[in-house]
Amino acid sequence: MSVNLKRIHHVAYRCKDAKQTVEFYQRVMGMDFKLAIAENEVPSTKAPDPYMHVFLDAGMGNVLAFFELPNSPEMGRDGNTPEWVQHIAFEVEDMDTLLASKAHIEAEGIDVLGPVNHGIFKSIYFFDPNGHRLELAANTGTDEQMAELKRVAPAMIEEWSRTKRAPKHAAWLHEQD
Numbered sequence: 001m002s003v004n005l006k007r008i009h010h011v012a013y014r015c016k017d018a019k020q021t022v023e024f025y026q027r028v029m030g031m032d033f034k035l036a037i038a039e040n041e042v043p044s045t046k047a048p049d050p051y052m053h054v055f056l057d058a059g060m061g062n063v064l065a066f067f068e069l070p071n072s073p074e075m076g077r078d079g080n081t082p083e084w085v086q087h088i089a090f091e092v093e094d095m096d097t098l099l100a101s102k103a104h105i106e107a108e109g110i111d112v113l114g115p116v117n118h119g120i121f122k123s124i125y126f127f128d129p130n131g132h133r134l135e136l137a138a139n140t141g142t143d144e145q146m147a148e149l150k151r152v153a154p155a156m157i158e159e160w161s162r163t164k165r166a167p168k169h170a171a172w173l174h175e176q177d
Helices: 018-027 095-107 143-163
Strands: 011-015 032-039 051-057 063-068 087-092 113-117 121-127 133-139
Touching: 011 018, 018 032, 018 051, 018 063, 087 095, 095 113, 095 121, 095 133
Parallel strands: 011 063, 087 133
Antiparallel strands: 032 051, 051 063, 113 121, 121 133
């Protein structure tokens, strides 16, 4: 038997200020604030560590959650990982929605990078008030392109594992600019 997953229940990140984070995701991202859980003791470890855990609706049953931890050292990030690597990516309906979203986010005074063409989708990038990098992506790939990427994926991972150099199986993705 293997694990039979239904979906991701929620993904949780740390935040600096739960109220500010909820307001950002409501105002900028249009997310509904679903619920909050607050405890003075961690349920799993029983450690005395007060927290606020907030849950936001990211659409289609997807939930994005945050923890505010007032008694922990100031929030930081992994200095060994480039800032562009760790991010939360959200899908939007189409390119018109992506461009309208960019205008809305910029109107909030937030710097936005993109759209960046990834061959099978185009994305914009920006940061939330906690320093988490966010991505909005509009799919542009065809069913045939997706099938080809799936077909070459095993060979790509094997070649990468041996060489630690980018395999050329999907180089066509970035030749479409």
